[in-house]
Amino acid sequence: LAKTTQPISMDSYEGQEVNITCSHNNIATNDYITWYQQFPSQGPRFIIQGYKTKVTNEVASLFIPADRKSSTLSLPRVSLSDTAVYYCLVGPRATDSWGKLQFGAGTQVVVTP
């Protein structure tokens, strides 16, 4: 499974855009990139998933360059409730190795007023 590297922590103010970049140099051809958010004492919550280029949904955008060796999660106009740990995961689709994932350390994002 591809190893990921992301910053340990990031601080931001309310209303700002937060961009978290994740490195995954040994990503495989069949691997997808998925981001999760986790609050204390809760299970991770799915944010967004992509394979290449750009993906956008109602809560975030995911930018993936052509070489796919990194990806950037963009959270627009964060609020205090976005304070959480964000995990970047790279793993195969469900048909390969059941699509299992290995979590890295994650990025602790702290949003202040």
Add this chain to the structure above:
Amino acid sequence: GAVVSQHPSWVICKSGTSVKIECRSLDFQATTMFWYRQFPKQSLMLMATSNEGSKATYEQGVEKDKFLINHASLTLSTLTVTSAHPEDSSFYICSAREDHETSNQPQHFGDGTRLSIL
């Protein structure tokens, strides 16, 4: 959609007791579910992959006789911590991925079970 329910949300029991944790996919079918463990201030660690109708696959270092997994239906997987000891105290989280022939569905997680062994 894609809701995963875990029960119980927390449990406290005496050393030597066996504890069963249930993981249900409420609105979708999941041939495969996963079990994780998370210690305070640490990341999730994958324990095992649970497949409906077959034996679970355990990650290296996870004792299969200690952590019994049963995936008897497409919506339910259970994890039983047998003869639990204080070192088994942790946050256990399950996830499930909706079966889909073409699209790559993400894993959806339950809200975890806080297990405390006295």
